[in-house]
């Protein structure tokens with residue numbers, strides 16, 4: 001029997017875990033207090049819940065609770081990290097190193113600081129979409145103040161050598177920011193061991209709500225100063241003014257707690273499912289995997305279907321939710337900058353589909369989708385064969 005719909009777009013967003021939703025619910029109703037209200041129990045209850053969430057998030061990444069600053073999502077976290085460092089430490093000609101395969105929220109924050117006097121070096125990636133720590137080291141100049149490198153790519157899944165980069169940035173006393181949106185909860189992240197100074201996160205890629213994110217800002221042993229993007233009431237140590245989104249924060253905290261407690265079991269299962277999915281897809285003639293075969297996120301499968309237009313295939317798949325690229329740019333007519341950076345030509349980009357698997361994906365769904373793809377591809381290849 002055909003399933004009603006199969007959701008395979010977990011890199012774009014994830015459904016809320018029912019336990020997360022239950023945890024959030026009272027903070028919309030009876031516990032509606034403002035955590036900044038110090039004079040009554042409504043405020044105390046909300047504040048306690050926010051502090052608990054800070055700990056839950058910090059635990060997942062090996063940070064201290066006081067190093068977590070809440071934002072409206074990772075777009076804001078990336079902006080706060082890059083613009084915040086530039087405004088606190090930058091000057092005309094201050095240098096930032098990044099890569100060609102960053103998310104648009106990093107690239108546009110970099111464009112912003114370039115307009116304000118920064119110099120930015122965009123490190124090219126190899127055909128798997130990865131950079132090396134040596135490339136970073138070679139790009140460092142006496143003016144380098146920040147290195148910003150995506151942890152795991154949202155379009156093709158490859159992981160960057162974060163530990164090696166952290167080693168170099170610490171040695172050279174340069175701040176290190178990473179956009180860890182896709183890697184959070186899917187790879188083991190310990191910010192202290194990895195020498196990360198700033199790390200961007202968002203709840204909605206981890207079975208939490210949309211519109212809530214965080215930036216880890218290192219305090220120990222080296223404190224990062226930032227200029228805020230939003231000023232006003234002094235919340236979040238003056239780094240992000242505005243009344244806190246308590247239900248969102250509670251949900252983000254719970255999502256991280258669930259991710260921490262299920263980490264090994266869940267990622268083992270996801271990895272098995274990903275390998276099976278890749279194997280089944282690569283068995284279909286003409287398919288090619290984008291990104292690194294093993295050093296990749298365990299929920300991302302990006303594949304070229306040679307000779308087939310991705311939009312035609314997606315229409316044929318009908319009840320399968322997947323994507324041609326990142327959700328933030330998939331409505332744009334421009335080809336993906338990220339797939340271009342790994343050397344794909346326009347036809348290869350137009351034949352690429354990204355499948356994102358997650359907590360609620362199962363083998364039956366994978367088998368169903370692979371067999372639908374195979375049937376479609378055979379149907380478009382057949383007329384040609386008959387012709388020959």
Ligand code: PLP
Pocket residue numbers: 011012072073074075076103105150153154179181182201202203211212213326327328
């Ligand atoms: N960075 C990466 C790698 C992403 O995949 C996304 C979301 O698509 C973002 C940043 C932006 O996150 P948010 O939707 O929370 O603004």
